[in-house]
Amino acid sequence: MPTMNVSLTAEMADFVQSEVQSGRYVSASELVRDGLRMLAYERAQESEKAALLKAAVQAGIDDVEAGRISDRSVDDILQEVLAEGRR
Secondary structure, X not given: OOOOOOXXXXXXXXXXXXXXXXXOOOOHHHHHHHHXXXXXXXXXXXXXXXHHHHHHHHHHHHHHXXXXXXXXXXXXXXXXXXXXXXX
């Protein structure tokens, strides 16, 4: 496994030491690897959310261009849906 040296602030170093001393992590390396895995997962989630948002925006644009729009407010539509559900 490759080795890297990193510089930490005093607060970060204290946190690492505290986590290792508490037994949550066996070593500082384990904590850093876990933190990097979490960061990689978070970044992947951000990319996925951005792709979903882009698709939703495009679907909205497509609806407008196809004339599938309404001048009714969301509240009006919601009230209609709720009223339909009560019937």
